[in-house]
Amino acid sequence: MTGFIKKVFCRKGKTASGPSDTNRGTSDQSYKYVVAGAGPAGVTAAETLRQNDPDGSILLLGGEPEAPYSRMAIPYLLVGSIEEEGTHIRHQDGHYENLKIDCRQGRVSQVNPASKTLLLEGGNRIGYDKLCLATGAHPIKPPIPGLDQEGILHCWTLEDARKIIELAHEGADVVLMGAGFIGCIILEALALRKVNLTVIEMGDRMVPRMLDPVAGNMLKSWCANKGVTVHTATKITKVEPHPGDAEDTLLVDLDNGKQIPAHLLVVAAGVKSNLGYLDGAGLEIDQGILVDERLQTSDENIYAIGDVAQAPAFEGEDKVVHAIQTTATDHGRIAALNMSGIAARYNGSLAMNVLDTLGLISVSFGEWNGVEGGDNAVSVDRENNRYIRLEFSGGRLVGAQSVGRTDQVGVLRGLIEGRVPLGDWKEKLKKNPHLVMDAYLACAQR
Amino acid sequence: MQKTLNIIPEKCTGCAQCEIACSIEHVGMFSPSKSRIKVFKFPDEGRFVAYTCTQCSEAWCQRACPTGAISANAETGAKEVCEPTCVGCKVCTIACPFGTINYVSERGKVTKCDLCGGDPACVKACPTGAITFIDADATGYDRMKAWAAQTGGGAQPEA
Numbered sequence: 001m002t003g004f005i006k007k008v009f010c011r012k013g014k015t016a017s018g019p020s021d022t023n024r025g026t027s028d029q030s031y032k033y034v035v036a037g038a039g040p041a042g043v044t045a046a047e048t049l050r051q052n053d054p055d056g057s058i059l060l061l062g063g064e065p066e067a068p069y070s071r072m073a074i075p076y077l078l079v080g081s082i083e084e085e086g087t088h089i090r091h092q093d094g095h096y097e098n099l100k101i102d103c104r105q106g107r108v109s110q111v112n113p114a115s116k117t118l119l120l121e122g123g124n125r126i127g128y129d130k131l132c133l134a135t136g137a138h139p140i141k142p143p144i145p146g147l148d149q150e151g152i153l154h155c156w157t158l159e160d161a162r163k164i165i166e167l168a169h170e171g172a173d174v175v176l177m178g179a180g181f182i183g184c185i186i187l188e189a190l191a192l193r194k195v196n197l198t199v200i201e202m203g204d205r206m207v208p209r210m211l212d213p214v215a216g217n218m219l220k221s222w223c224a225n226k227g228v229t230v231h232t233a234t235k236i237t238k239v240e241p242h243p244g245d246a247e248d249t250l251l252v253d254l255d256n257g258k259q260i261p262a263h264l265l266v267v268a269a270g271v272k273s274n275l276g277y278l279d280g281a282g283l284e285i286d287q288g289i290l291v292d293e294r295l296q297t298s299d300e301n302i303y304a305i306g307d308v309a310q311a312p313a314f315e316g317e318d319k320v321v322h323a324i325q326t327t328a329t330d331h332g333r334i335a336a337l338n339m340s341g342i343a344a345r346y347n348g349s350l351a352m353n354v355l356d357t358l359g360l361i362s363v364s365f366g367e368w369n370g371v372e373g374g375d376n377a378v379s380v381d382r383e384n385n386r387y388i389r390l391e392f393s394g395g396r397l398v399g400a401q402s403v404g405r406t407d408q409v410g411v412l413r414g415l416i417e418g419r420v421p422l423g424d425w426k427e428k429l430k431k432n433p434h435l436v437m438d439a440y441l442a443c444a445q446r
Numbered sequence: 447m448q449k450t451l452n453i454i455p456e457k458c459t460g461c462a463q464c465e466i467a468c469s470i471e472h473v474g475m476f477s478p479s480k481s482r483i484k485v486f487k488f489p490d491e492g493r494f495v496a497y498t499c500t501q502c503s504e505a506w507c508q509r510a511c512p513t514g515a516i517s518a519n520a521e522t523g524a525k526e527v528c529e530p531t532c533v534g535c536k537v538c539t540i541a542c543p544f545g546t547i548n549y550v551s552e553r554g555k556v557t558k559c560d561l562c563g564g565d566p567a568c569v570k571a572c573p574t575g576a577i578t579f580i581d582a583d584a585t586g587y588d589r590m591k592a593w594a595a596q597t598g599g600g601a602q603p604e605a
Contacts, residue, residue: 040512070512076533081554090514091531326541329509354536361549363540406539406549408484410506414543437545441486441495 027117027127031059033339034118034126036108037134038062040070040325041306043089044332045132045339050099052340059126060096063107063135066158068096072325074161078168078189084158108135111281113299130301130339133289134332137271137307137323142177146239151250152265155186167264170194175252175262177236179206183268184219184355190266191228191358198260199223199230200252206230210353210364214380215387215403222360222385231256239265271323273308286310288321293346295335303339305331314348314417315367315398322349350417360385360403365412367391367399374398377433388433395421400436411440420444448523450582451559451566453496457576460487460494467571471562480550482559483568483577496568496577499546499559501525507558510541523582524561532556 033049035042038060046060062068073087096103110119117127139154141147153160168174172195176187179201190197205216223230235255242251248261273288284290284298288310295303295311306328313320327349337344352365370376370391377390391399396419400412425439465481473480483498505525508516515531534554538547547558569579
């Protein structure tokens with residue numbers, strides 16, 4: 001990896017297209033396409049640009065001193081089932097060089113749409129014809145006193161993961177704040193590291209933004225049976241130093257009056273789009289950078305994708321930030337098509353997640369909590385930890401969640417995004433919602 | 447010319463020989479539940495549908511994979527899972543709108559049809575000719591692609 005970084009830094013000063021000018025205010029380098037952010041969205045965009053424009057110069061900027069990697073793979077690094085290289089998005093030697101994609105480490109500190117340049121932290125200025133912002137999100141630090149101490153970490157970057165690996169030794173007392181989607185992924189990794197884990201979630205159940213109370217509480221009792229304590233409807237009020245204890249240096253205060261000694265506190269309280277560098281850029285911004293169905297921002301030369309983009313949703317008029325893998329890579333492809341002159345329209349982001357909680361697998365799609373005027377089909381088998389709930393609007397499926405099923409779960413996406421008319425299969429599904437694959441074959445593939 | 451599986455439900459009798467052949471080929475076991483091709487039965491209509499991956503050109507599973515573990519076999523066009531690279535995150539299983547890439551918990555990996563490297567076992571096992579392996583252009587593949595184009599992440603070029 002060090003070699004990779006050295007190599008990209010050696011490119012400094014090289015001009016990819018056109019003459020360069022090192023004066024401040026003009027660009028040190030200029031590219032046809034600049035993709036800022038080297039996560040899954042940025043990498044997909046850069047590769048799609050190359051597919052459709054064999055010659056245009058491409059710069060892929062990564063914000064961290066790493067080869068492009070996927071945060072999604074970090075839990076598997078924590079568990080030890082992969083090495084760091086296993087988190088990388090591409091594995092072939094010279095992948096980016098072969099595609100003539102210049103990779104470089106650099107964080108954007110300013111974007112100037114008028115001069116079509118961006119400024120990197122450290123002072124380099126880079127020119128672009130088309131810019132794609134894929135600068136991702138950062139973990140939220142809730143306003144709780146005492147979170148700025150040693151032994152308190154997010155689990156977001158590879159660097160975070162390295163520190164967690166150091167601290168989360170077998171038997172260590174670890175507190176996890178948040179049992180949302182990211183929290184639950186980390187939960188499994190920490191539990192498999194055999195720490196003594198306590199999970200604190202302020203919602204009334206686990207993954208409250210992905211699963212309903214039946215499913216969320218199924219996960220909770222599953223965890224309890226596996227020896228992981230999950231406190232729901234509980235808040236951390238303060239974190240104090242724990243003097244006199246060399247191992248458990250932290251004391252985590254809960255709103256129920258309890259105090260938990262901890263060696264490590266992992267904070268997974270959600271993420272927020274990285275927007276700070278856009279002050280003064282004049283782009284339309286809300287929760288994320290607002291983009292249209294071409295992933296284009298309010299500036300025609302600038303696109304935004306992935307966790308930083310607030311883009312059309314599959315259902316409804318409101319634009320949404322969906323910080324999920326499938327949306328990130330779909331954004332990347334569609335933005336790149338449009339940037340390279342191939343008009344492509346985005347059908348909107350459908351929320352979807354899959355979670356493995358100590359072996360119990362759950363999924364959710366779209367309007368899993370139902371829509372106004374809609375109806376549903378539910379089947380629950382608590383004994384065997386199996387659950388499925390389908391949400392309909394009129395004659396089609398608009399949302400779904402399930403626990404304990406892995407086979408053919410993708411057709412739930414197919415049925416929803418295909419807006420497949422279910423006809424008399426809706427009644428059959430209401431009698432037995434497990435028949436989603438049969439319904440799909442009968443309704444979508446005839 | 448790359449070839450593709452062509453499945454004709456009208457010729458399928460539901461015998462499940464394809465499932466058996468697939469499981470023997472891939473896991474060395476007589477175990478339909480481990481098959482990558484599945485026969486769905488519609489008893490009300492007396493209809494059977496053998497169903498597996500269509501190896502779509504803009505593959506959802508491939509694009510969604512966070513570690514680049516799914517790639518196209520240059521010879522067969524099949525989208526193949528590189529097991530050592532697959533971390534088992536299952537994102538592809540929710541991304542594929544056809545439901546044809548699935549998680550196998552015993553191995554902690556996902557699995558899908560790989561066209562048996564160009565000589566599909568299910569085709570050889572099918573006694574009624576319901577599953578054949580023919581030139582890609584001559585199948586209902588275009589129909590599948592058209593359907594695929596309706597679904598999401600998939601926005602298609604408008605031109």
